[in-house]
Amino acid sequence: MTQETSSQKVVKLVRNAHDKSFRNAMRNLVVARDMLSHHLPAEIQQQIDLSTLQIEDGIYIDPQLQESSSDILYSVEWKEKIPVQEDMRIFIYAMVEQQKNPENFMPFRMIKYTCKIIDKHLANHKEKVLPIVIPVVIFNGDKAYPYPVKVFDLFGNKKALAEKFMFNQFHLVDLTRIPDEELRQHQWSGILEMLLKNIAHRDMMNYLQGLTDDFNRLLTAGLKDFVITMLKYLIEKAEIEDRNQFFDWIHRHLTSTPVEAETMTIAEQLKAEGYESGMLAGMRQGMQQGTLHGEKELLLRQIKRRFGEIPDHYLVKINQANRDSLLLWGENILEARTLADIFNTRH
Secondary structure (H helix, E strand, O other): OOOOOHHHHHHHHHHHHHHHHHHHHHOOHHHHHHHHHHHOOHHHHOOEEEEEEEEEOOOOOOHHHOOOEEEEEEEEEEOOOOOOOOOOEEEEEEEEEOOOOOOOOHHHHHHHHHHHHHHHHHHHOOOOOOOOEEEEEEEOOOOOOOOOOOHHHHHHHHHHHHHHHOOOOOOOOOHHHOOHHHHHOOOOOHHHHHHHHHOOOOOHHHHHHOOHHHHHHHHHOOOHHHHHHHHHHHHHHOOOOOHHHHHHHHHHHOOOHHHHHHHOOHHHHHOOOOOOOHHHHHHHHHHHHOHHHHHHHHHHHHHHHHHOOOOHHHHHHHHOOOHHHHHHHHHHOOOOOOHHHHOOOOO
16 A cells, blocks of 8 residues: 655645645634625525524535545524425535645536435435535636536537526426327337236227237337337336236237247246236236136135246236136146146146
8 A cells, every 4th residue: 555755744744734724714703794795696695594604514525526625514594484394494505625736627516516415314304405515716826717507518519509408497208287189209219108008998908909010110220129118117117907818919019939939938038137927916806807816816725725836928928818727727726736737737
């Protein structure tokens, strides 16, 4: 490990002393009020009561910059009375910059520190509004500060675009307000957007019938993997009560055999990926739909009692079974030594 030279130790001691001196001085509220009264913008001073100035705990500068910078956070009350449910104080974040070579990206650094302050405040207070943070940088370099103080000036000739779309309002895509017919015109993303919008549709199978042509258009264009992803999303998230009907729709209407084959294995992959089996969820939802579903649930319980957790490929097999197969497997349980023995039709 490289040892510090004598000169490096001296520089570090000087910086630490500078940092300690600044923080000690600015922790004196008389000194802090006087400095802020001379340097805060008039518009801010007209709205705050500096006599209520308080010191807040915390250091927000990046660790690697602590030798060249130091900071202190204050809070102060507004002069005007504001609603009780809103924050009653405004933060003033003061930082002294001791670098002889000032940093071009200081405005961006101040945004990061401001966000840290807001994050900490929200973690400690249950409020519905964000606190205002006023950053103040005290610079004592060898010559006048040469760089921008507005973050938008850092975007060069794209400044106008940054001012319009960054650090202001985010661009909202509200799918609930866009008709399906408009989404369908989106050549590749239409299926994704329609499914995101309608995933909680009460009659999903009927809705999917109307998307058959859209799915096949994607398959014809060679987007098989994307189609499989969308089908998996449906298995995981949609309220499809009859899973057999869902796979039958895939078999009859999606003309790519590889898609059908790969989709039929998705349920088996869900458990390994941390999801509850879609098939098992479908069985539970379908118990009230008829005797066949009840028989499937009974068989599941018997198998679990004998052999514990059931692999997903057997869950698929049970869900697709007819009544005769269920009765045969139920009889096999009595003599089965392994889980595979239950589904052996030669028993």
